[in-house]
Every structure is written in C-alpha cells, then in structure tokens.
Amino acid sequence: MGTAWLVLAMGSDREHAGNDGYDDDPARHYSWDDTVQNHARLQKGDVIALWNAKALLGISVIEHIEIGPTKKKRMRCPVCQKANFKARKEKKPVYFCKQCRSEFEDPESWIEDVTAYRSHHATGWQAMPGVLSGAQLRALCDSPKSQLSMRRMEWEKLKAAIGATTGAEAAVTVTEATRELVGGHRTSTARVRIGxxxxxxxxxxxxxxxxxxxxxxxxxxxxxxxxxxxxxxxxxxxxxxxxxxxxxxxxxxxxxxxxxxxxxxxxxxxxxxxxxxxxxxxxxxxxxxxxxxxxxxxxxxxxxxxxxxxxxxx
Known part of the structure; x- marks a missing residue:
C-alpha cells in the first residue's frame, strides 16, 4: 500500500550552504521548492518520514500540500560557481568549497523566483527519534545510494521495519491515517503563506x-x-x-x-x-x-x- 518519502530535515545543522534553508517544523510541516529533485512527486496521502541524516525523527501522513510562487536566496562559491560548500564553526575564512577547495568569507548570492511547496502532516505525526538508524533508512529507499534530500520508498517496507521495533503502534496509527486521507478525497493545493x-x-x-x-x-x-x-x-x-x-x-x-x-x-x-x-x-x-x-x-x-x-x- 502506498508510497513513503524519506525527507531530510536538517535545520541550522545542514552542511549544504547553497541556500538559506527552509522553515521546517518536523511535527507539523515540511517545505521545499522546485529546485529539489522529486519536488512534484509527493502527494496527499503519502507517508512522510523525516530524518536528520543520522536517524529517524518521526513519521506521518501528508494532509495537504500548499503550492505557490516565492523568492529564494541562492548562494555559490565565488571561485567555481558551485553550491557545494559549507560553513566552518572555528576556522577562518568561514566558508570552504568542497568542489574546488577554495576558502572565502562570503559566498556570492542572488534572489531567484521559485515555486514553493509545503506539506502539512500535524494530525498523524508520530515522533520516533532514533527508532531507525540512517543506515536502515537508506537501505529501505528505492535507490539506497541516493544522495537526494527527498527519496522514495515503499510504505510497507518502512512499516515492517518500524514494526520490528518499539514503533509498531505508531505504524498502525499512520496506516489508519493514510486510509482516511486517500479514501476518495482529492489532492488539494493552496498558496504558500508568504509573509x-x-x-x-x-x-x-x-x-x-x-x-x-x-x-x-x-x-x-x-x-x-x-x-x-x-x-x-x-x-x-x-x-x-x-x-x-x-x-x-x-x-x-x-x-x-x-x-x-x-x-x-x-x-x-x-x-x-x-x-x-x-x-x-x-x-x-x-x-x-x-x-x-x-x-x-x-x-x-x-x-x-x-x-x-x-x-x-x-
């Protein structure tokens, strides 16, 4: 039954510095835009599993998805023009480019028009910190070696993995929520609440x-x-x-x-x-x-x- 999506929720701990990030609240909503691969594939009724690249944070069911235009600050290395760089907490200069090995204080930045997406999932949220490790989650994905921030997996496989732990009851709750949401209802979209x-x-x-x-x-x-x-x-x-x-x-x-x-x-x-x-x-x-x-x-x-x-x- 159904599709599940493993989505990366890193917050201020993200290593990738090519953009300003998203205002995620893992227990309520998840945001992304059309610069992200698989951006248009998530649907109402899909299971969403949030992780921090190390372990599972929790799971839920997408209740609805808001879609609308917005502006996004993009950043890149001033030397190689790539976004594969990170901020360092102690060393100077602050930024280090993993692509060309350059060091710099400030990245180049610009504002880009994008289509923003926000999925809402507060009703069925089941907090499950650490129930599955990062290695277990990667193995469940359709492409285990993928580096994408949004990765598809089969819900039945994820449910079975959770059920083998102390999270069996949570898996049942999410299953029921999924049935309720996909029971003849259409997918709804709305404008993103900019401002x-x-x-x-x-x-x-x-x-x-x-x-x-x-x-x-x-x-x-x-x-x-x-x-x-x-x-x-x-x-x-x-x-x-x-x-x-x-x-x-x-x-x-x-x-x-x-x-x-x-x-x-x-x-x-x-x-x-x-x-x-x-x-x-x-x-x-x-x-x-x-x-x-x-x-x-x-x-x-x-x-x-x-x-x-x-x-x-x-």
Missing amino acids: QGPFRAALLERHGNVCAFTGPTPMPALEAAHLYSYAATGEHNVGAGLLLRRDVHRLFDMGLIAVDPATLAIDLTPELRQYPVYAQLHGQPVLAKLGKDHRQFLGEHWDMHRGQNAEPTL
Whole structure:
C-alpha cells in the first residue's frame, strides 16, 4: 500500500550552504521548492518520514500540500560557481568549497523566483527519534545510494521495519491515517503563506502574548490564525486575525472550537467538552478585542461548523 518519502530535515545543522534553508517544523510541516529533485512527486496521502541524516525523527501522513510562487536566496562559491560548500564553526575564512577547495568569507548570492511547496502532516505525526538508524533508512529507499534530500520508498517496507521495533503502534496509527486521507478525497493545493512571520509579529504587537481564547501564553506557543481563507485571498488581514495557542488553533480550524456570533462566547463541541483542559473554555467570552472583520469571519466559521449543513467534526 502506498508510497513513503524519506525527507531530510536538517535545520541550522545542514552542511549544504547553497541556500538559506527552509522553515521546517518536523511535527507539523515540511517545505521545499522546485529546485529539489522529486519536488512534484509527493502527494496527499503519502507517508512522510523525516530524518536528520543520522536517524529517524518521526513519521506521518501528508494532509495537504500548499503550492505557490516565492523568492529564494541562492548562494555559490565565488571561485567555481558551485553550491557545494559549507560553513566552518572555528576556522577562518568561514566558508570552504568542497568542489574546488577554495576558502572565502562570503559566498556570492542572488534572489531567484521559485515555486514553493509545503506539506502539512500535524494530525498523524508520530515522533520516533532514533527508532531507525540512517543506515536502515537508506537501505529501505528505492535507490539506497541516493544522495537526494527527498527519496522514495515503499510504505510497507518502512512499516515492517518500524514494526520490528518499539514503533509498531505508531505504524498502525499512520496506516489508519493514510486510509482516511486517500479514501476518495482529492489532492488539494493552496498558496504558500508568504509573509506569515510579519503577520504574526503584527498580531503580537496588537494583542500581546495572549491567546484570544485561553489568555496569557508564552510567545513560542502562539500562532497567527486567519479567520478567513488565506488560500482564497493570498492576503494577510491583521484586522481579521487572532493569536491562538497552537493546540487551540488546530481545534478551531477543525471546528471543534467556534465562537457564537450572537453572544461572542466560545463554543465547544460535546465531544471536546469531555476533556477538562478544554471544557472550562465553553461559554467564556473571547479575550481579544474584536473588530468588524473579526465578527464577520467568526460568523462565517460558525455557519460552516455549526450551521444546518455543517459536517460532523468527530
């Protein structure tokens, strides 16, 4: 059953310095662009396995893929014009080119138009640090000697390897998530959220470190929530955005949490009220100051998830 992809998530530890990297959060999303081989082959419902070139980090199922134009900073060796160089932590000059053996302080750089991709996989994420070694993962790939950052493998082989370890239960969870996602649904794409950082910064400046539903929250746990469809507009509207705690943001997007437009009180589905940590929010007022746009989009969200034609959420 199905395809799995082994993708490299190195973050700031990456050796390859030909670009500025990607804003990956392994438990939630993975980003790449059309300069990467196999860039267009990943699909909704595929299993995604993230590793750091030494061991497995975790596995999940791709829920959807955002696609859109963006700009990327590219860098190369000023001598041989190749991108096969790395930064050194102690020696000077800082950079060393593995292609021509040159040393230099600053690489040449330029801005290039690219197509950006971001796969989302937070729902089914199973953290599995070190469950499989780098050597085991490479052996499972269709091309074991490949050096690509995105490598195809058979999910059944990966599942069997995980099942032979303490990760058997996680493999079952991902299998079920895969069946659910590919069960007659089409692959969806949307525009990449370019400018999400400034949008969040503007909301933090306006509202402070406060989740609109739960109250004061450490800044790293706050996310910028669009109350409207960003994919449809491609614009960040600060007047129609709220800061939400990460877990609350996910529950709001799923419709398990909504705001009653008549009372502006927080409403939880009966299923969610079974959890004490969330049940205390039911019936409480929204803590952020709401403007006209907030009220409009919260009302549309309510109609979508609480209206007569709303689909069950759980």
